[in-house]
Each structure stands twice: as C-alpha cells, then as structure tokens.
Amino acid sequence: MYQVSKSVLIFSILLFISACATTQSIDEPVVSTFLEDEVHSVDDLMLIGSQPKPIDMPALKAAGIKHVVSFRTPGEIEKLEFDQAALLDELGIQYSAIPMGGDDYPYTRTQLTALSEILAGNREKILLHCGSGYRASAVAVAWLIENQRMPVDEALQHAQGWWPSPLEKVMEREFTLVPK
Secondary structure, three states, X not given: OXXXXXXXXXXXXXXXXXXXXXXXXXXXXXXXOHHHHOEEEOXXXXXXXXXXXXXXXXXXXXXXXXXEEEOOOHHHHHHOOOOXXXXXXXXXXXXXXXXXXXXXXXXXXXXXXXXXXXXXXXXXXXXEEOOOOHHHHHHHHHHHHHHOOOOHHHHHHHHOOOOOHHHHHHHOOOOOOOOO
C-alpha cells in the first residue's frame, strides 16, 4: 500500500509542477513580430510580406493596414489551418485574392491588372503577400514600373534582391540588367 501511495504522490507532484509551468506560459503575453521580421515597406502605404499567421492579424490592424491582398493559389489557401479572409473580416480589414503560381495561375499581366485596379486611387495602407513575399514583390515591382513610372533599377530595390524573371512574365517583356 505504501508503494502505491508513494507513486501517486510523485505523480501528483509532477502533475502539479507541469500545470504550474503551463499556466505561466499561457499568462505570458504573445506578441507578433511579423511586421518587423517578415514585412518591408515599398512606400508609406504599400507593404510586402510573407503569409501572416492568425497571431499577426491584430498587429496588421494596429499598424493601420486596411486591405490585405494574397497572391496565394486556392490550393495553398486551402492548406492553411485558419481562414485568413474571415479573421481579417472580423478585424474590419478588406481581403482580396489574386491567385498566382503553378500551372493553373501562371505569372501573367492578369495579376498586374488586378492589383492596379485595387490600388487605383488607394490612400490606405495595404499588405501584399504570398507564401514568402516572392510573388507579391514581383507584382509590386511591376506595378511600380508601370503605374508609378519608376525606373526598373529603382523598382527592383523593392524585390528583396530576387531575380526579376517573374517580373518579366508579369509585364510580358524582358529586361536586361547591365552591371554598373
């Protein structure tokens, strides 16, 4: 009988310690670093980033972002473990999807045209994203070149250093980079 009681006591102590540790981690505030770590500014209103997580959504609102545009494909969106559009809607943030990638959604002018329509007359903060920021950057750079008449070299500074081949597809023309 003593052995059973000793085992029960040890188990109870371990359970209590485990519960205390869990309670402490739940009470600690969880802060999103998404805007600092995963996003860069094109200008005062346009941001480019990777896929935000549910924990990041309140930070988007706090930063004054009014619209989120996703360049992820429907297949990618289905694999997410949350409903991004619904979370953003709850926060009063508009959401648009411009699918881009893979055989079903090739890089074409279609995405540039769709983004141009969204940005026409826009005076509110907007986040463009995909999985990593790569596709979003390509379309943003194309938009800067075409709609803001920004020189290619200057616009490419907003592409996070990626080769502009998706940009060439989106704009349906080739670019030649000349070393300085």
